[in-house]
Amino acid sequence: MLQNMPLDSQTPPVWNTLIMECMKAKRYKLACRLFTDMKRRGLKPTVRTYDTLLYGLSQIKDWENHMKLLENAHSLYGYLIKHYELVKKLDSKSSELDVNPLASYINILADTKEYTKIFDVYYALDKDGPLVPNNLIYTAILRALATRKAAPDQSAESVAAQNASEARLLWTQMMARPGAASDFPADSHTVAAALRCLAYGRLADHRLGMDIAQNVLGLSKPEGTPLKPKVPLHPQSLDAILALCNNMGVYRTCIHFARQVMDKPRKFHQKSFVDRGHINHVLKAYASLAVSGDTTVSPAAFETLQWMLDEDIKSGDEKTSKIRPNIRTFHLVLTACQHCKDWLRATRVFEIMTGYHAEDFLKSSKSPRRDRRSPGHSHFPDATTMASMARTALATGDTANIRQCLRIVDHLQFSRILASDGLRGPEDPSNTSMALLQKHAVHGTELVTAVLDMLQVTTKADDGMPEAAGSQRWRHLGSEARELLQSPVATRLRSTY
Template identity: 40%
Template sequence: MALQKDNAKKDAKGKQKDTSTDSPTKLLDPYILAKRVRQLCADNKIDDAVTMLKNAPRDAMNTPVWNTMIWEALKVQRYQLAQSLYVDMKRRGFSPTTRTYQTLFSGLSRIERWNTFPKQLANARSLYDDFQRHITSLKAHDAYSPDITSTPLAGYIKILGNAGEYQEIFDVFYSLDQDGTYIANEFIYTAIFQALADMRQVLNGKGITAPSQWDAKVASDVRMLWNQMTKPGASQTKTNAKFLSSRPGPADQFAATAAISALSQGEDVDHELAFKIARDFFGLSKDEMSIVKGYYPLTRQSLGAILKLCNDAKQHSTCMHFFQLVKRSNKFQDILDRPHVEEVLKSRYHLPSGGLGLASLQLLEWMLQREKAGHGPQIRPAASTYNLVLTACWKAADWPSAVTAFDLMTGYQAEDLSDEAVANGVVPRHDRFRREGNRDLVPPSLEALSSLARTANTTRQRSNIRACLRLIDRIEPEVIFPGSPRATGVNAGSGKTAKNKVFFATKLAQAVNEGWDLIKGYADEFSREEFLKWRSLKDRLNKSFNKKPAGYAPTKLIKIPDVV
């Protein structure tokens, strides 16, 4: 009996010894939890990630982990989930940080059509109120806290801009401090300029037609903001203080680009300010004899805004001048892209028409050469580019340039449809699968065909008109009339696209009518078969498209709010 007691004591001591050598249980680190959350979200298991977060030990949670989960929800457009996570985070006692609000505003700013997300717009306004209280609390506890910043509100301003809330943007701006760290910085100004520049397009998307004085009002407000931002003594944040000290205020290259875009919609005084910004910030001067070094190097976005400014200000020669400067520059030539060249084509169209068609074609060929030389798809012509060239050829009555552009666009070679080629029995070619520098050909469109037909008519050369009618007759089943094999006809698309197709189908019908009237009295110049074929084409186009347009419902007008 004593021996049993002795052994029991030894066993107890042994167990105590074993227990004492066990390592303590390691707690789940918040960093590891956030990493697991991101991995689940990467595997498209966002609901599992939410469940794991909510069931994790409290010691493993902190505000950055919740911020991570909120951002993952916003990335996949789970906006209501992100809002509920924000509410749940606060309910569990985790205080939102400035980063939390920046995450939420940034995610919600990705919504472009707010008329389908009215609840989220209300949530965004509620978040703005919470953020204001958050900043007030920070000021009360630590006036020098690095978290006191207006930067998150750039996302909220983008939200208001996408929602078409003009006055609220200025309400946010005027709620900021005049000095200290909670001031309007470069991010705020950039967001406001961009929102105002895009506001007309936003209103159009909502079915609202802005009043005629809208653009002047917007540009005037932008001018006021720019002057306020660049006035002597305007604060510079740490973000931009590393740049040139001579640069005025907190303005940077992004704010300058956005301001140019907004000012270009205004009047002469606004245009002059925009050109001054282009000169001072990017070194592009209207004075051809002036050499200016800008505060920042020219970028693709800034050049696009400046070239559009030239067209909006009707200073088309200046547009050509700027383009040639960049084109000749080894340093900046690579930033040139398709939208830039399209702005140049628009400018060239408004200059004297001598050589217009050939000059436009040469720009198109330069783009194709650049792409073939390996300068990327950003310089590749699109359907819109070809249409601009064809429109220029129509204005210049330049049939040879027009058919060359159409060949480059579609692979259809109109020279095989000339009177001489037909007489010699040439089989028309269509290089449907041609590739030049990995370039895909663009299918023929109603807009392109209507421009081509009007060009032929403008030349008043019956041979050109006949070649054009042969081309249209060869292409028409797959382009014009719905229900044909490979049809891309006028019924394709919806909204603005469908309206454009109907418009250009009507223009094509009218052009074919005109061309027919010009050649029908000279039936001896073409075959009886072609006579019947073209007359049938004309009648079919007239029946389908050459009608008076149906009525339309007028859109609403809005009143521009006065900014005080």
């Protein structure tokens, strides 16, 4: 088609359009050939040409299968820098001096883990003029840092600290760039990426993160006065802030920040952008407070779970609800209940999670009921859930609670609990392999020891109950527990929060 076109109609915009259509169709090699052919015909690529090519190539994710295209990307960067130099000599204020294509190149370098080159690109930019780093450049670099993982010869902690330190430096430089005082230089994407890095850094990084939360996003600490936000608060930013608070150990601030968003007035039928991930951060804060000795937080943790359920109903989104509790949600609430010795709310959490009626386990003769629910609204208990339940019952010292918990374990059965991951039921075919059963048995050691402890308590409390220690039912449960405890795969349950 190009060969038959009149020469005067073969202009850079025409070629740019062809290249763009090739990129949309993922014809990356053809797009690069068009670029080469364009230059052979004596046409000079524009900044739009480079922007189209680099953005198109940045959509590639499996770079190990496109190494030649990666070489092309590096070559395009070199050509683009030469283009900038030539244009600057002719017109230092030309619209061709646009740094946006470099953001796409930085994304390519991030995907290919060439982090040193990212900073080479950054520091090669001008200190003033049209070729200074802009918001897109800073966002691309901060996102690259936020997703950088440790190499096999590195520790995750050292890489996280490095990412946070470099993010803090970038933020400082961004705030000092020309015009930053009058026109805030970051948007919600930049802020979220920076906070994701700072949340996992050291004290200086944490302090900057808290400063951003208050002075940029307008969140106030307890008893503080909220400021007018410079950047709107988005879900990604809130998630990073809540993680930051928990990492700093300022759990009440985490809860306070979240409540400011949860309690914000909304229009009728307006949905909150608070999702399951945000609430799990809040519940982690409550659980951490309980572990550290605050025995009053379980009611608030349970109320937060109830808030999620109410919001799930309001959302009307049966299949893809982002606020519906998951297995981690229940684990965290139960952890708070365990350390607050709150058996009443622990049983309520069990009911919400499973659909069983906990009161039916108060007597041995009653057949337990289980409500029928839509898929995704019930979770069969896993070992972590039942271990928390058992430790909560033990913490109360009430034999009625302990027997109720034993009846729950007996009804659910060790084998089914250990075969459940809290996501699929124990009858799911993917949960029946011996390797998976052994994996869950490893994580069930704490449950097994807790059951033995509960049986020991009931032995000492001989109150004439049908399930006295010598009964066949409890002997079988104790025998099964001891057998699991002596298995070669047994080990202590790992913390899940």
